[in-house]
Amino acid sequence: xxxWKDYEAERWEKLSLEERVQQVMQQSxxxxxxxxxxxxxxxxxxxxxxxxxxxRDIEGGKPFLRDTIFRMYSMSKPITSAAVMILxxxxxxxxxxxxxxxxxxxxxxxxxxxxxxxxxxxxxxxRNLMNMTSGLVYPNMDSVAGRExxxxxxxxxxxxxxDHPMTTMEIAKALGKSxxxxxxxxxxxxxxxxxxxxxxxxxxxxxxxGDFLKKEIWxxxxxxxxxxxxxxxxxxxxxxxxxxxxxxxxxxxxRNLGINYAMDKRPAFESGGAGMxxxxxxxxxxxxxxxxxxxxxxxxxLSKGAVHFMTNxxxxxxxxxxxxxxWDGHTGCSYGNLMxxxxxxxxxxxxxxxxxxxxxxWLGPYFCNDPAHNMTILMGMQKIGGxxxxxxxxxRNLIFGAVLEK
Numbered sequence: 141x142x143x144w145k146d147y148e149a150e151r152w153e154k155l156s157l158e159e160r161v162q163q164v165m166q167q168s169x170x171x172x173x174x175x176x177x178x179x180x181x182x183x184x185x186x187x188x189x190x191x192x193x194x195x196r197d198i199e200g201g202k203p204f205l206r207d208t209i210f211r212m213y214s215m216s217k218p219i220t221s222a223a224v225m226i227l228x229x230x231x232x233x234x235x236x237x238x239x240x241x242x243x244x245x246x247x248x249x250x251x252x253x254x255x256x257x258x259x260x261x262x263x264x265x266x267r268n269l270m271n272m273t274s275g276l277v278y279p280n281m282d283s284v285a286g287r288e289x290x291x292x293x294x295x296x297x298x299x300x301x302x303d304h305p306m307t308t309m310e311i312a313k314a315l316g317k318s319x320x321x322x323x324x325x326x327x328x329x330x331x332x333x334x335x336x337x338x339x340x341x342x343x344x345x346x347x348x349x350g351d352f353l354k355k356e357i358w359x360x361x362x363x364x365x366x367x368x369x370x371x372x373x374x375x376x377x378x379x380x381x382x383x384x385x386x387x388x389x390x391x392x393x394x395r396n397l398g399i400n401y402a403m404d405k406r407p408a409f410e411s412g413g414a415g416m417x418x419x420x421x422x423x424x425x426x427x428x429x430x431x432x433x434x435x436x437x438x439x440x441x442l443s444k445g446a447v448h449f450m451t452n453x454x455x456x457x458x459x460x461x462x463x464x465x466x467w468d469g470h471t472g473c474s475y476g477n478l479m480x481x482x483x484x485x486x487x488x489x490x491x492x493x494x495x496x497x498x499x500x501x502w503l504g505p506y507f508c509n510d511p512a513h514n515m516t517i518l519m520g521m522q523k524i525g526g527x528x529x530x531x532x533x534x535x536r537n538l539i540f541g542a543v544l545e546k
Contacts, residue, residue, distance in 0.1 A: 146163060157189060157538065157539075157542045158189055158191060160538050161179060161189065161191045161535060161538055161539075162191050162193065164531070164534050164535060164538065165177060165179070165191060165193040165194075165531070165535070166193050168193075168531045169193050169194035172384055172387065172388060172389040173384055173523075173530075173531065174194065174382070174384070174389075174504065174521055174523045174526075174531065175194050175195050175196070175198055175204070175379075175380070175382040175389055175521075175522070175523070176192070176193060176194025176195040176196050176203065176204030176208075176379070176521065177192070177193060177194060177204055177504070177519060177520060177521035177531075178190070178191065178192040178193075178204055178205070178206060178208065178420055178519070178520045178521075179191045179192070179420075179517075179518070179519050179535060180206075180420040180421065180424060180516075180517075180518045180519075181515065181516070181517050181518075181539055182424055182427070182428065182515065182516045182518075183513065183514060183515040183516075183543070184514050184515075185428070185514070188515070189539070190206065192204050192205060192206065196208045196377075196378075196379035196380065196522075197379070197380050198380070198382070198389070198391075199380075199391070202376075204379065204520075204521075205377075206419070206420065206421065207365070207377055207419055207421070208377055208378075208379050208419065208520060209365055209370055209374060209377045209378045209379065209417050209418070209419055210378075210379050210417065210418065210419070210503070210505055210520045210521065210522055211379075211381070211399065211403065211416075211417055211501070211503055211505075211522065212414075212416045212417060212418055212423075212501045212505050213396075213397075213399075213414045213501035213502040213503050213505070214413060214414055214499060214500065214501045214502055214527075215416075215418075215423070215499055215500060215501035215505045215506070215507050216334070216411065216412060216413060216414055216415055216416040216501070217334045217412070217413055217478035217479070217499055218426075218478055218479050218498065218499055218507065219353065219357060219366075219416065219426060220334045220337055220338060220412035220413070220478060221270060221334075221337075221450055221477045221478040221479065222357060222426070222430075222441070222442065222450065223337075223341055223349075223352060223353055223356065223357065223412075224266065224270060224337055224340075224341065225442055225446045225447075225449070225450050225477075226356055226357075226441065226442060226446075227341065227344055227345070228446065229442055229443050229445075229446040232344055232345070233266060233340075233344055234266075235265065235266045235267040235270065236265050236266070236267060237265060237266050238262075238263050238264065238265055239263065239264045239265065239266065239268075239269065239274075239316070239336060239340060240263050240264075240316075242339075242340045242343040242344060243309075243312055243313060243316055243336070243339060243340065243343055244316075245312075245313040245314075245316030245317050246263055246264060246316035247263065247316075248263075249263055249264070249316060249317075249318075249319070249320055250319050250320070251275060251319060251320045251321070251322060251323050252283070252284035252285060252319040252320070252321070253283075253321065253322050253323075257284075257319065260275075260320070260323035260324060261323065262324065263324065264276070264320075264324045264336075265324065266337070266340065268324045268325060268333070269333040269334070269336055269337050269340070270333070270337070270453075270476065270477045270478060271328070271453065271455060271459070271475065271476050271477070272328055272329060272330050272331065272333050272475065272478075273324065273325050273326075273327065273328055273329075273455070273459055274320070274324055274331070274333045274336075275320030275321050275322045275323065275324050275326075275327075275329070276289075276315060276320065276321075276329075276331040276332045276333050276336065277289055277321045277329050277330075277331035277332070278330065278331045278332060278397070279292075279293050279397075283321045284319050284321075285318060285319050285320055285321035286321065288318040288319060289315070289318060289331070289332065292311065292314050292315065292318065293397060293398055296311060296398035296409060297395055297398060300395065300398060300400060301400075305407070305408040305409065306398070306408060306409055307408045307409060308335070308338050308339050308342060308348075308349055308408070308409050308410050308411070308412075309339045309342055309343070311335060311339070311398075311409055312335065312336045312338075312339030312340075313339075315332055315335075315336060316336075325456075325459075326458075327458070327459060327462045328455055328459040328460070328462040328463045328466075328475065329462065329466075330466070330467075332413060333413070333478075334411075334412040334413030334414075334478055335411050335412050335413045335414075336412075337412050338410055338411065338412035341412075348410065349410045349412065350367070350368050350406065350410045354367075356441070357426070357441060360439045360441060361425040361426060361429060361436060361439070361441070362425055363418070363422040363423075363425055363426065364422065365377075365417070365418060365419045365421075365422045366416060366417065366418040366419075366422045366423070366426075367406075367416065367417060368406060368407055368410045368411075368415050368416055368417070369400075369403050369404065369405055369406045369407060369417070370403045370404065370417055372404070375404060378403060378417070379520075379521075379522045380522065381393070381394055381401070381503060381522045381523075381524060382522060382523060382524070383523075383524035383525075384523070384524075392524055394524065396414075396502065397411065397413070397414045398411065399411065399414055399415055403417055414501075414502070418505075419520065420518045420519070420520050423507060423518055424516060424518055427498075427507060427509050427516040427518065428516065429441050429442075430447055430450075430451060430509055431509055431511060431514060431516065433447050433448075434446060434447045449477070450477045450479075451477070451479070451481065451497045451509070451511075452476070452481060452495075452497075453474065453475060453476015453477040453479065453481055454474045454475075454476050454481065454483070455474050455475055455476060460474055463475050468489075469489060469527075469528050470528070471487045471488060471489060472484040472485055472486070472487035472488035472489075472492060473488075478499065479497050479498055479499050480497060480498065480499060481495070481496075481497045482494055482495060482496045482497070489533060490533045490536055490537050490540075491536060491537045491540035491541055491544065492536075492540065493510045493512050493513060493540065493544070494512065495510070495511050495512055496508055496509065496510040496511070496512070497509055498517075500526070500527050500528045500532070501526070501527070502524075502525065502526065502527060503521065503522045503523055503524065503526050504519070504521035504522065504523040504526025504527065504529065504532070505518075505519060505520050505521060505526075506518065506519040506528060506532050508536070510543075513543050513544075515543060517535075517536065517539055519532065519535065
């Protein structure tokens with residue numbers, strides 16, 4: 141329970157935005173909801189706010205700092221989306237291309253749905269992958285596709301620390317041989333689509349996915365701490381992952397979705413959906429590029445048209461129904477190109493701005509670009525099951541409350 145005197149109007153109105161943010165963050169750390177986190181807000185190209193609280197390593201007494209490196213998990217997806225748009229921008233791929241034209245194992249893929257097994261009228265397209273309407277799912281026990289994906293990721297895990305770990309392409313090929321949960325385009329379902337996109341990029345370019353990202357996005361933008369692993373000289377900056385259990389908080393060395401917890405060497409599986417690490421300052425460079433219409437400091441990554449397309453995704457009506465039923469924390473949004481897009485702020489679960497877009501990660505990192513106010517919000521943390529959770533929404537409300545009143 142909060143100390144209400146800290147939130148009474150007379151005291152609250154005297155606090156700066158920075159002080160309000162710090163108080164809310166500290167409350168969450170004190171309640172052991174999260175070990176540590178940081179928050180960066182950039183508006184009109186200038187830093188509006190930076191705050192940090194708690195530890196990246198509780199046992200070692202190491203604070204969560206501005207340069208703390210965190211596992212992004214699904215906050216990797218917008219970068220994968222940008223990589224796909226680079227290829228579309230340059231005429232290398234067509235988003236209506238079939239996945240099978242790049243990875244033949246996807247040809248003739250079957251659907252197992254409601255006790256029936258059948259071949260769909262058409263296979264998965266790149267557009268289906270970008271919108272999570274492919275029929276590919278994450279591991280679960282609720283469907284044939286989910287169980288086959290679970291079996292695959294158990295093999296990924298078993299081979300993770302061997303001398304023959306599964307590669308990005310090997311995993312994609314295995315997914316192509318597995319059954320789909322539904323016919324491509326029939327539904328929205330969050331799953332392994334972004335991982336397959338990484339393999340498609342490899343097939344289209346002839347180079348490893350990570351090498352493509354480094355050459356076309358990370359290096360041009362100066363994202364020096366963003367990669368699929370953390371080298372030895374930066375390991376001390378990598379945050380530990382914590383889980384809040386029974387009023388306490390404990391480190392949890394998760395290997396969820398085939399990601400090496402230590403992040404200490406370049407993986408064979410460069411997961412476009414979950415595998416990257418970064419810092420708030422690094423990711424801010426990527427976010428700024430999008431807000432600037434694809435260009436930063438004279439370096440063009442994407443055309444303005446490609447950025448507009450990428451950041452204005454929208455599901456078809458029947459797919460939107462699936463999204464809204466499955467993601468009640470994102471009401472008011474649609475989804476496309478591996479990101480949420482706010483369409484109806486009045487239906488949101490908190491303060492919001494029409495046209496804002498972004499995504500989050502399983503461990504709590506968070507990204508939002510708001511073109512209407514030329515603003516980026518970024519959060520770094522490592523909390524099991526984080527995503528867009530209560531603290532995320534509280535901090536968003538404080539920030540949007542300050543911005544929307546001006």
